[in-house]
Amino acid sequence: xxxxxxxxxxxxxxxxxxxxxxxxxxxxxxxxxxxxxxxxxxxxxxxxxxxxxxxxxxxxxxxxxxxxxxxxxxxxxxxxxxxxxxxxxxxxxxxxxxxxxxxxxxxxxxxxxxxxxxxxxxxxxxxxxxxxxxxxxxxxxxxxxxxxxxxxxxxxxxxxxxxxxxxxxxxxxxxxxxxxxxxxxxxxxxxxxxxxxxxxxxxxxxxxxxxxxxxxxxxxxxxxxxxxxxxxxxxxxxxxxxxxxxxxxxxxxxxxxxxxxxxxxxxxxxxxxxxxxxxxxxxxxxxx
Numbered sequence: 361x362x363x364x365x366x367x368x369x370x371x372x373x374x375x376x377x378x379x380x381x382x383x384x385x386x387x388x389x390x391x392x393x394x395x396x397x398x399x400x401x402x403x404x405x406x407x408x409x410x411x412x413x414x415x416x417x418x419x420x421x422x423x424x425x426x427x428x429x430x431x432x433x434x435x436x437x438x439x440x441x442x443x444x445x446x447x448x449x450x451x452x453x454x455x456x457x458x459x460x461x462x463x464x465x466x467x468x469x470x471x472x473x474x475x476x477x478x479x480x481x482x483x484x485x486x487x488x489x490x491x492x493x494x495x496x497x498x499x500x501x502x503x504x505x506x507x508x509x510x511x512x513x514x515x516x517x518x519x520x521x522x523x524x525x526x527x528x529x530x531x532x533x534x535x536x537x538x539x540x541x542x543x544x545x546x547x548x549x550x551x552x553x554x555x556x557x558x559x560x561x562x563x564x565x566x567x568x569x570x571x572x573x574x575x576x577x578x579x580x581x582x583x584x585x586x587x588x589x590x591x592x593x594x595x596x597x598x599x600x601x602x603x604x605x606x607x608x609x610x611x612x613x614x615x616x617x618x619x620x621x622x623x624x625x626x627x628x629x630x631x632x633x634x635x636x637x638x639x640x641x642x643x644x645x646x647x648x
Contacts, residue, residue, distance in 0.1 A: 437483070441498065
């Protein structure tokens with residue numbers, strides 16, 4: 361918890377309303393993003409994202425072949441688990457607050473899966489018999505300020521876009537299905553098409569009459585209200601989560617959603633540029 365005097369709060373709010381925040385950013389500017397993909401060699405897909413100098417997130421994807429659920433026989437599965445390191449948990453006043461943040465992260469990410477933005481049918485191998493289950497492990501390495509959920513959503517999409525699954529063929533013999541999994545490391549199926557429409561979450565705060573993204577701790581202290589806005593590359597909003605109990609006028613709500621869409625589309629474009637640079641430098645990934 362950051363304690364600020366009223367004059368300090370008014371100074372931060374006035375700066376935001378003038379589109380000049382205390383760290384020099386504009387209202388729609390995120391902190392610098394450092395992204396490293398394929399950071400874990402034993403995983404099918406992984407990424408480590410550092411947002412500014414205070415938020416560090418690692419995402420690992422480990423695939424399994426399982427039997428589809430009876431309620432979704434033609435769909436694959438995604439299971440997300442989150443853990444917070446002891447270093448990151450110092451951001452919270454108690455362990456219960458850290459656990460609450462992890463639960464919030466789990467709930468928000470799980471909402472993606474229930475939206476039409478994620479087509480789980482692309483993870484199906486053979487209807488009612490085999491499908492891919494993506495086990496996503498999210499590790500919060502460091503967290504001092506900024507939106508944890510926003511940083512995690514970017515890292516998760518990067519890991520999915522660079523994830524490669526071994527090619528699988530299904531053979532039917534005497535009414536039973538058998539799987540043949542290739543042992544050629546270059547014979548893989550990319551999840552880029554599956555993850556292309558995966559949303560990125562933008563954290564939007566209301567400071568006075570200004571609406572800003574990616575607040576630091578000082579700005580969060582001055583925030584009147586905040587929204588988590590998941591946005592697809594085309595600008596479609598797939599769900600909104602309000603993270604406080606403060607009221608918002610209709611005008612403020614629509615304005616915050618508009619800011620979230622604009623900032624989200626910029627983040628998608630930035631992520632595409634980073635990954636294109638990675639592909640051009642990585643011959644193995646290009647070959648796959």
